[in-house]
Amino acid sequence: MDGTNGFFTGMRICASGLTAERERMDVIAENLANARTTRTPDGGPYRRKIVLFEPILAEVEGEERTQGVKATHVGVDRVTDFERVLDPGHPDAGPDGMVVYPNVNTVMEMSDLITAMRAYEANLTAQENFVRMAERALDLLR
């Protein structure tokens, strides 16, 4: 069932939000898991990953409307600096005795995770809302 039906369109908007926030949470989980990874297969410490969100736009009744959101791509944070710690005894220490740690700030990641979770739940509530409204409309036929 496609087309301009309001309820199904609405549920799809919420579904896109759920998907996007889920992808964000996955990326945050990966960042957190690798917060102290000083050596990756490509060499060098783990680089923080970020997800880019963009609204989904569509033309509805002659107007451009937002019909959801999508995580367009997962990129690498090249802006934030790595963390350098003096620790000559560390196996990954460089010739200057400095160990380079990932540019992951655990506190910030946790905060982003909470934001994503709240948004996820809000999308879920919104989706349920459409189901209830549809039930109310169908009640008219009883």
Next chain:
Amino acid sequence: MVDRIGKETAIAREAMRAAQRMVDEREASTRSIASAIEGAPAPRAADFEPMLAAGVERLDRQVNSAESLPIDLLTGKVDDFHEIAVQLKNAELSFKFAMEIRNKLIDAYREVMRMSV
């Protein structure tokens, strides 16, 4: 004897008139219901046939449009649940209304037929 026949005929004529009045009253109240359902004034025909014909035609149209609704829902042509519900409800009420008219007509006919002439 002629006298009695004359009286009975008069009674019968009175009964017919009463039946017609009763049917007219029903017609008037159902006409207002029809306009409530349709949102448009019902035909003003003084006797039944044109009104019935128009009513049947209207009902037919509504039932037809209601019948295409499931398909329209599947193909996404129909807009929204509440619009479907209202269209279906209108068709249902029109149908009930037509049935009720039919029942009242039959009742009135039977009552007139019961009167001895």
Next chain:
Amino acid sequence: MQTDPVGLMVRLLGACELRARVVSANIANSNTPGYVRQVVRFEDLLREELQDGGDAKGVMPEVAPDLETPSRPDGNNVSLELELNGMRENRLLYEAYSSILRSHFSLLESAISEGR
């Protein structure tokens, strides 16, 4: 609500449903940089039109950006609490309008089967 109560209720229900979709789009984009929240106006447009003595038939729901609410540093001005609250209110409106329709139809039904 003079000539066509059912038609007006259907339009009000339609506006509620549009609003639900717009609020959902706001919620879905609550973390999108640069996104400006949208709102739906209908009931107040209707009221304005009726107060001016105009015809309610021409009034259509409007989707407009909320440029007044300040944005966060990333350019986004969506507040989840505000949207969820709006969603709850909107749903109550939907329930109210459909209840009115329901009682309208059951009134008609009683009128039709009256006298039995």
